[in-house]
Amino acid sequence: GQNIDQPTEMTATEGAIVQINCTYQTSGFNGLFWYQQHAGEAPTFLSYNVLDGLEEKGRFSSFLSRSKGYSYLLLKELQMKDSASYLCAVGDYGQNFVFGPGTRLSVLP
Amino acid sequence: EAQVTQNPRYLITVTGKKLTVTCSQNMNHEYMSWYRQDPGLGLRQIYYSMNVEATDKGDVPEGYKVSRKEKRNFPLILESPSPNQTSLYFCASSLGGGGGETQYFGPGTRLLVL
Numbered sequence: 156g157q158n159i160d161q162p163t164e165m166t167a168t169e170g171a172i173v174q175i176n177c178t179y180q181t182s183g184f185n186g187l188f189w190y191q192q193h194a195g196e197a198p199t200f201l202s203y204n205v206l207d208g209l210e211e212k213g214r215f216s217s218f219l220s221r222s223k224g225y226s227y228l229l230l231k232e233l234q235m236k237d238s239a240s241y242l243c244a245v246g247d248y249g250q251n252f253v254f255g256p257g258t259r260l261s262v263l264p
Numbered sequence: 265e266a267q268v269t270q271n272p273r274y275l276i277t278v279t280g281k282k283l284t285v286t287c288s289q290n291m292n293h294e295y296m297s298w299y300r301q302d303p304g305l306g307l308r309q310i311y312y313s314m315n316v317e318a319t320d321k322g323d324v325p326e327g328y329k330v331s332r333k334e335k336r337n338f339p340l341i342l343e344s345p346s347p348n349q350t351s352l353y354f355c356a357s358s359l360g361g362g363g364g365e366t367q368y369f370g371p372g373t374r375l376l377v378l
Binding site: 188253 | 306354
């Protein structure tokens with residue numbers, strides 16, 4: 156079966172660091188994606204991991220452990236505009252993508 | 265500007281009245297896909313297409329049809345909509361499918377079926 160888990164909601168303070176976890180069990184694995192989605196808007200691409208390890212891109216970093224079926228998205232120096240939902244998605248075998256339920260992050264002043 | 269467009273953006277209809285949501289991309293992408301997004305369930309894939317005349321079912325295809333007659337267009341058809349198809353729908357495209365290719369999403373279509 157296919158299953159991707161993320162925490163439903165998280166809250167953090169402006170300027171802080173937050174880590175959003177994602178665990179997955181899918182029938183295949185062709186890479187893991189993180190997307191950001193502001194309320195009422197389309198998801199936008201943040202990061203992609205296919206090999207184990209950390210990928211850093213400015214204030215955002217993403218980590219992958221394929222053996223553990225685990226990834227996290229790390230957001231540093233949080234800003235109010237980072238309040239959004241963060242979606243974890245796995246590229247499955249075949250040509251489809253499987254998304255997790257998303258984590259709604261609230262950044263407080 | 266590279267983009268995915270969807271129309272209409274908002275639609276209210278009644279049970280059983282056939283409707284089509286259009287999707288078009290101008291990036292010459294081979295892969296296109298339709299998702300629905302419901303609270304607590306995240307994005308669920310309805311159908312995807314690897315190229316012209318090549319479509320396949322995603323996780324929740326029941327009640328939907330698609331076609332891919334041209335590379336740029338991938339319409340979603342609801343032959344007989346029902347209230348449980350009330351949802352937010354996104355079209356997406358990428359160079360390829362599955363691994364390694366970033367998907368670009370359209371702005372979404374909010375559908376209410378009464």
